[in-house]
Amino acid sequence: MALSQMMQHYLSVKDKxxxxxxFYRLGDFYEMFFDDAKKVSKLLDLTLTGRDCGLSERAPMCGVPFHAADGYIAKLVSMGEKVAVCEQLEEACAGKGIVARDVIKVVTAGTITDDGQLDEKQSNYVCCAMKNGEAVALAWADITTGEFVSSEFSGTDCVKQAMTQMVxxxxxEIICNDEMLFSCKNAAEVERGILPHFSNYPAWAFGYAAAERVVLEQFNAKSLQAFPINxxxxxxxxxxxxxxYLKETQMHALKNIDGIKYLKNDTFMQLDETAIKNLELIKTLGSGKxxxxxxWLMDKTSTAMGARLLNNSILYPFADADAINYRLDGVEELFNATVIRLGLxxxxxxxxxxxxxxGKISNNLVSPKDxxxxxQSISAIPNIKFRLAGFKSKIICDITEKLYDLSAVSELIERAINPEPPAQMKDGGYIKRGYSAQLDELREVRNNANKLVLEMESRERDSTGIRTLKIGFNRVFGYFIEVSKSFxxxxxxxxxxxxxxxxxxxYTTEELKELENKILGSDELALKLEAQLFDYIKSVLSENINKLKIISSAVALLDLIVCFAEISKTNKYVRPTMVE
Incomplete structure (x- = not known):
């Protein structure tokens, strides 16, 4: 017996x-088949069923509702699995045959974007390690924030240094070349679960020519001269x-990754795993919390961005007096301006x-609620900027310059988005009434079809003088005007x-035909128009990704120094004098 057309396509996807x-989309569900179904049914405690597939035996199958898929995917990823999401690329229509489907993304531990599985105060890094003789280079990224950093280590202990950095x-998640994989084969950090297992990535991707081309394409540049990795x-x-790797798994332009930072090892105090652990910088020795x-002592930050920056600042303390004083100047000013600090x-x-x-805008995952x-956030920026007017320290002046006014964007969102949008977008209702006259008309037609028909019926009776005139509907002719033969x-x-x-x-009239088209197509047209309007809003947000990233980094830094000023005031700390 031959496999069904759908199952042939599924197996071709699985082969890739x-x-x-x-996760294979079929209607309102993501289905899994054969070995995937058996494994997932055990991991997630799902019911294992079967589906006719053209073979003598039914294909093992299990599935999850598409609107709840993110939670199931996140659970599988947390168990060490990778998930490829194969989505429908067109609407199913009668007589059309098999619906076009393809993989739209691959979700891994380092590329997960589900809010429920992310710690808002911790970055979620995917790392690439490349060993070349007595040198190791690392590159790590957080696709939820757009952070992308590279660093290098050399010497006989280069692997140990790199491992410390990753810890x-x-x-x-870690991908690496063959040489790095061999060097970390029995690494204690991996065996103890401190680091995830290393995954081998094709050697050609690490070659200079291929790597340079990918970097230049990502940042739309002609040479690497302007980049710190040159x-x-x-x-x-x-x-x-x-x-x-990110392009292969995400399958879209990574717009929020718009630059590379290079971490110089002499810029920060080098803290190894033992020092971090014994000094109880991030968690205690006893409870590990x-x-x-x-x-815990220092985290008085008000934003998730500031909390992540504080975490990094503790793990990577400055080793340069100028950098320390640059930050302390701002802390001191805020320390002395209690009323303004509390307002901030x-x-x-x-x-x-x-x-x-x-990051959600960049990954095309932004929702009306987002x-x-x-x-709400960018509406607060002008007030924050106003509070900072009059401060003299360079760090606060630098922050102020980066707090762009995007009031036009916030006003667009407030005009367009329903303040209480539905949890699911598939049924519409997230665009606010009054934003689009055309959408309002379609909704009016959809919600008041009977009323509109009766109103037209009344108008036609009055204009023609035919008191028995009535408007009816059947499946064959649609809407019609019925007139008794006496009139x-x-x-x-x-x-x-x-x-x-x-x-x-x-009979029918042009007006009745138009009304019929509106009523019968209003629901579908309303959903399509609503999606188009939201796509426009997303395009406006996408155009402002760079400014939003700059604003977020400025707000994070401000939150950090406000936090330092606040704990200094509370605990009666004094400013240290820094000497080289």
Whole structure:
């Protein structure tokens, strides 16, 4: 027996993504088949059923509702699985045959975007490690924030240095070249579960020519001269391989990754795993929890962005007096301006995670609810900027310059998005009434079809003088105007005959045809128009990704120094004098 056409397509997808569980969209469900179904049914405690597939035995199958898929995917990823999402690319229509489907993304531990599975105060890094002799280059990225950093280590202990760096970063996923994989084969950090298992990535992606091309394409540049990894071939190799991996898994332009930072090891105090652990910087020795650690003591941040920056600042303390004093100047000014500082704390509490909201825009995952959160956040920026007027320290002046006014964007969102949008977008209702006259008309037609028909019926009776005139509907002819034969001579010339009955004639008019099209197509048209309007809003947000990233970094830094000023005031700390 031959496999069904749909199952042939499923198996062709599975052949391309052998190491992934395939979430195959069928109607309102994502289905899994054969070995994937058996595995997932056990992992997620789902009912294992079967489906006719053209073989003598039914194909094992299990599935999850498409609107709840993110939660199931996140659970599988947390168990170490990779998930390839195979989506319908067109609407199913009668007589059309098999619906076009293809994989739209691959979700892994380092590329997960589900809010429910992300710690808002921790970055979610995917890392690429490349070993070349006695040198190791790392590149790591957080696709939810757009952060992309590279670093290099050299010497006989280069692998150990790289491992320490990855432990500090708390990376969730690691890809590497063959040489690095061999060097970390029995790494204690992996065996103890401190680091995830290393996954081998094709050697060609680490080659300088291929890596350079990917980097230049990502940042739309002609050469690497303007980038900090210029002249560092290993860093280029690791960065290019990571970008290639992200493109393969995300399958869209990574708009929020718009630059590379290079971490110089002499810029920060080098803290190894033992020091971080014994000093209880992030978590305590006894319980392994944040409570009681230095991070717990200092975390008085008001935003998720500031909390992530604080975490990194503790793990990577400055080793340069100028950099320390640059930050302390701002802390001191805020320390002495109690009223303004307290006002800033209140304003910052109203700012949502602009950094990750920008990531959602870049990844085309932004929802109406996210838009409202973004509008609320950027509406607070002018007030924050006003509070900072008059400060003299360079750090605060630099922050102020980066707080762009995007009032036009927030006003667009507030005009367009329903303040209480539905949880699911498939049924519409997220565009506010009054934003689009055309959408309002379609909704009016959809919701008041009977009323509109009766109103037209009344108008036609009045204009023709035919008291028995009525408007009806059937599946064959649609809407029609019925006139008894006794009033046949009063029928206007613009009436078009549709059907003759024993005692009546049925007609239509251009107005009735238009009303019929509106009523029968209003629901579908309303949903399509609503999606188009939201696509426009997303395009406006996409155009402002760069400014939103700059704003988010400025807000994070402001939150950090406000936090330092606040704990200094509370605990009566004094400013240290820094000497080289």
């Amino acid at each position: 993504y052998k190491d992934c569980i395939i 500090k970063l708390g990376v969730k 002249g560092k071939p290993n860093a280029v190799g690791a960065s290019g391989a990571l970008l290639q 944040k409570y009681g650690s230095l991070l 704390v209140d304003l910052l509490k109203g700012v949502k995670d602009i950094e990750r909201l920008t 838009c409202l959160a973004l509008a 046949k001579d009063k029928v206007p010339l613009n009436y078009q005959r549709r059907q003759t009955l024993a005692n009546a004639e049925r």
